[in-house]
Amino acid sequence: MSKEIKEFFSTYTDFVTKVTSDPSIDLDALKNSFDDIERSSSIKTPRLLTAALGLGSETGEFVEIVKKMFLQGKPPNEDNIFHMKRELGDIIWYWVTACAALNLDPYEVISENQEKLAARYGEKFEIERSEVRKEGDL
Numbered sequence: 001m002s003k004e005i006k007e008f009f010s011t012y013t014d015f016v017t018k019v020t021s022d023p024s025i026d027l028d029a030l031k032n033s034f035d036d037i038e039r040s041s042s043i044k045t046p047r048l049l050t051a052a053l054g055l056g057s058e059t060g061e062f063v064e065i066v067k068k069m070f071l072q073g074k075p076p077n078e079d080n081i082f083h084m085k086r087e088l089g090d091i092i093w094y095w096v097t098a099c100a101a102l103n104l105d106p107y108e109v110i111s112e113n114q115e116k117l118a119a120r121y122g123e124k125f126e127i128e129r130s131e132v133r134k135e136g137d138l
Contacts, residue, residue, distance in 0.1 A: 047101035054094035062087040 022029035034045045065084050068074035099106045120137055121129050 042103050044101045044103075047097055051094045051098035051101055055091065055098065058087055058090040058094060062091065 017025065023033040024030075037043055037045050062084055065074070065080055065087065069076050069080065074080060096106055098104075099109055116137070120133065
């Protein structure tokens with residue numbers, strides 16, 4: 001590797017460290033963040049962390065199968081559909097874990113999502129409504 005590239009990465013690594021939050025690079029700060037959240041809310045931080053990491057990884061596994069089917073010739077056969085089914089089961093497990101961590105009723109989460117999307121789209125999807133949203137519509 002050239003000297004210039006090494007310098008670039010060294011400089012960039014220093015920059016990344018400067019713009020990273022303390023809890024992201026320091027264990028004591030991370031512990032304090034956990035403690036602050038536990039003290040000031042009803043959030044169950046270990047469960048929420050488990051859910052967030054699990055949702056990300058299991059969703060990635062589902063996406064991997066879809067990617068291979070659409071882009072790499074993996075067949076859309078029973079085995080691969082069953083594999084996706086199992087990954088979706090893992091995703092729902094972590095989703096319910098997230099609901100539990102946040103003291104949310106899964107039914108209410110789904111209902112809120114349905115209300116939000118109905119307000120955005122009405123009875124039919126329109127691309128304009130997906131790209132231009134009303135204020136407060138996340």
